[in-house]
Amino acid sequence: MIETTALTKAFGRTRAVDEVTLSTGRGVIGLLGPNGAGKTTLLRMAATVLAPDAGELRLLGLDPSRAGERVEIRRRLGYLPQSPGLYPGFTPYDMVDYVAVLKEHTDRAWRRQEARRVLEAVELTDVMHKKIRSLSGGMRQRVALACAMVGDPDLLVLDEPANGLDPDQRLRLRSLLSTSSTVLMSTHNISEVSALCQRVYVMFDGRIRFTGTPADLAGLAVGRVWEDDRQDPDAIRSWLTSTGTYRHLGHPPSGAQVVDPTLDDGYLLLARKEHT
Structure with missing residues (x-):
């Protein structure tokens, strides 16, 4: 669904995306990484908003550098940017209808x-005729998500889709995405990756540093996590858990109570290696 070869995008002297090569299939794919890693730039290229400086990009088997194929990609793609540009004087209904027109859907009925279908999916039918300027931040995010879902796209590109959503709406989002064909989403919320994604890419400094399943990422920390009643100053990371014990990441001391790692543990350990 998405294939890149040595994909590169620079802003001045900074390579935001640095020779990224990846190939995704169907399902929900998570993109993890710290701020400034290049995730948003990569997603903007995957959404055909931004053209790469070098390398190759194929979306849905089509080449977005060719005008005709780019138009076809956009008909079959839904995009949720990190900061959606909604028109405050529009209603949610108006906004969704406008996006449908941009996708060249000419049948008014x-x-x-x-x-109505997409606004019902994000539970906004009760406010669909109110001005967007009067809606809460979470509601606006759901309007933007509804716009991305118009036409039941083959590919959804979502940049931090859970921003501003309350816990109930986050669960609703999981249900929506689990029924989609292919989703590429960036997120800072590792629990979303654990709950939703079949594959995960981890990005640091413009490059993909890990590719695998969420279980593979957690597996990077096997034998590196332990719990104790006291905090270990030699641990890479340590924190007090809800049970009152300290959880540690690093090199366990002799006799330590080693526990199963989580996705957070694997990501933290990978991040540590990238910056040491």
């Missing part, structure tokens, strides 16, 4: 039915 179909657009009306589709707007």
Whole structure:
């Protein structure tokens, strides 16, 4: 669904995306990494918003550098940017209908039915005729998500889709994404990756440093996590858990109570290696 070969994008002297090569299939794919890692730039290229400086990109088997194929990709793609540009004077219904028009859906009856479908999916039918300026931040995020879902796209590219959502809406988002064909999403919330994603890419300094399943990422920390009643000053990371014991990441001392690692543990250990 998404294939890149040595994909590169620079801003001045900074390579935001540095020769990234990847190939994704169907399902939900998570993109993890710290701020400034290049995730948003990579997603913008995957959404055909930004053209690469070098390398190759194929989306849905098509080449976005060719005008005709780029138009076809955009008909079959839904995009949620990190900061959605919603028109405050529009209603959610107006906004969704406008996106449908941009996707060249000319049948008004179909657009009306589709707007209701996607707004119902994000639970906004009760406010669909209110001005967007009057809605909460979480509601606006759901309007943007509804816009991305117009036409049931083959590929969803989502940049921090859970921003501003309350716990109930986050669970609703999981249900929505689990029924989609292919989703590429960036997130800072590792629990979302653990709950949703079949594969995960970890990005540091513009490059992909890990590719695998969430279980593979957690497995990087096997034998490196232990718990104790006291905090160990030699641990890479340590924190007090809800049970009152300290959880440590690093090199366990002799006789330590080693425990199973989580996705957070694997990511923290990988991040440590990248910056030492």
